[in-house]
Amino acid sequence: MRPSPRRALQALDRFNAAHPWDHNAHYHRWMLRQLPRRFGSALDVGSGTGDLARLLATRADHVLGIDSDPAITSRARALTPEPARISFTVMDARTDLPAGPFEVITCVAALHHLPFTETLHAFRSRLAPGGTLVVVGLYRPATFTDHALGAIAAPLNAAAGWFKNRSRRAPRPASTTARTRPADMPFTEITREARTALPGTHLRRRLFWRYTLTWRRP
Known part of the structure; x- marks a missing residue:
């Protein structure tokens, strides 16, 4: 008897739970490729334990990582060797951001926790002329294309989890940031709002x- 689709999905969920990996870190190297080889100041919003901030510091004069979670921020400091051109600060981006200006602003898996349009305007105001904003975000699947990509990603996710954990006796924890809530904006709405707030994005x-x-930024 062939397994039902529901049982197959449950089995896939159990496999993924047993072989976790960091979906956000998967895009860190891609983010670096969008940036200049050298730049002055960088702001990483939702910096978690600092993985991306430490990568940015290989190119930046100084990196400021902000996160609303004091425990995770403390962990980021502990994981960052001295001397380092990085500082981590507890700050809630929903209500405040450093004044800047910054030549680079990054934000990974945090924008859906924030007021979307207002935060993009805040990023714009703190980005130096010629500066670069790079975001990796989450969206709510709503269209056929969204669901098709999800269907393609499901087996690839399992394969990536197996590959990344195969040489370890115990799986590496997947999350390097606070637990995230599901995104509530579909990609079409994100695109519309972003292109209004940041023409040319x-x-x-x-x-x-x-x-x-x-x-x-022009």
């Missing part, structure tokens, strides 16, 4: 239930 759906946004 480039957005693209990605695998593993993510989208990317890049914008360079």
